[in-house]
Amino acid sequence: MSRIPHNPGRVEWSGENPGIYLKENSQDTSYSTLALFFRVVMSPHGRGTAAIVLGAPDKAGGWPDVPNFIMTDNQRMMRWIVDGWVTKMPTFMGKAGLGTMRWLDCSSVSKRPGDLKSRYSETLRGSGVTLEMVWRDMGPPLPVEVTKENSATKEHEMYSVFLEAASAEVIINGTPLSGAVAERQFFGRTMSTAFLAFSETWVTPQEDI
């Protein structure tokens, strides 16, 4: 199959979308922590940054009673992305914490990319919360291009550059959430549940517009 240089679909959003999914025990079927970071450079609702943290994914409730929250500087954009993408991802689908997470403001974001191999971090502050997401021991970048059938939402095509991380932490106000990085089947191979994702673009196929 040869490439079609101009994808006829509708570009939805583009940016960075790294994640950290942790398990208490590697054999557990469910995750103890789910966290996604977003640095969106273009969308119909503007640009912005955000992080979703479900420290108790299966528990209904939000911050500060339960460590389930979203921090963002663009609520309208993230409402659109949560409804159109996150709720459709198998890892997040049906999670009680996703529907009950608290929406918090984000007043600052800073990253420490380092050498992109040993340690990478994003730190968000706002609403009395300091959230740190830390990835360690990254592998080489993997370019991915995903058809609708193979994508997480089953509705979009997706392009990205993934870097697996051997370990990772989600730290809220100085306290790490429990759990450790595990393995999962992704893109037809065994991959870490912690990853950086740069240059990620989501496209609605032409036939679905």
Next chain:
Amino acid sequence: MPLNEPITPGVVDWTGENPGIFLKNPDGSFSAMALFFRVAWSPIGQGQVLLLYGTPNQVNGTTDAPNLIISDNPALTAFLKKNFISKLAVFANAPAFETLPEFLASGVRTSGDPMSHRYSETIAAGELTIELVWEGLEPPRALELSPHEVGSGEHNMFSLLIPAQAAHIIVNGTHLSGELGTRVQAGFETTSAFLYFSETWIIPPEAL
């Protein structure tokens, strides 16, 4: 459209943003050229680099229209010059290419909205402030280009193109002269002012 194999064969050379503005004289020659890089991953790390030919037909630019590089990661500048910019004929063949002075960036700022009316990058170094402004922005297009369709002639490239119908290169408050032209990218006629987001350059296996 994406191919069925989710992991694209090859090695990522670099990925990030790569917008540019090429202005032309009435005779069709270039009057000013600017290319900006915001690199999210490279073997040299992240960084931001501005390449400006304010006076493309001369080795040395002028105070008002300088030829220079501003960067916050000189090692990344060297990597891009050797592995990428040197393969783009319009930049590599310019008289100033070999001797471009490089300045350390003191600040880089993005403003505007690429899906609205105006988007800009402002790059500062010492007394210099360079503004790149794109206006009349068109809807985004996802591109998947093969080696014969890219400037380097060597890479597969994924990118997100947002063409602009108007653009300005502003040096310390003064607009460089020139008008936008047209260009053709993989059969699509577009302008010589463009935003490129989420751009990934991949060296295919046969070129490794």
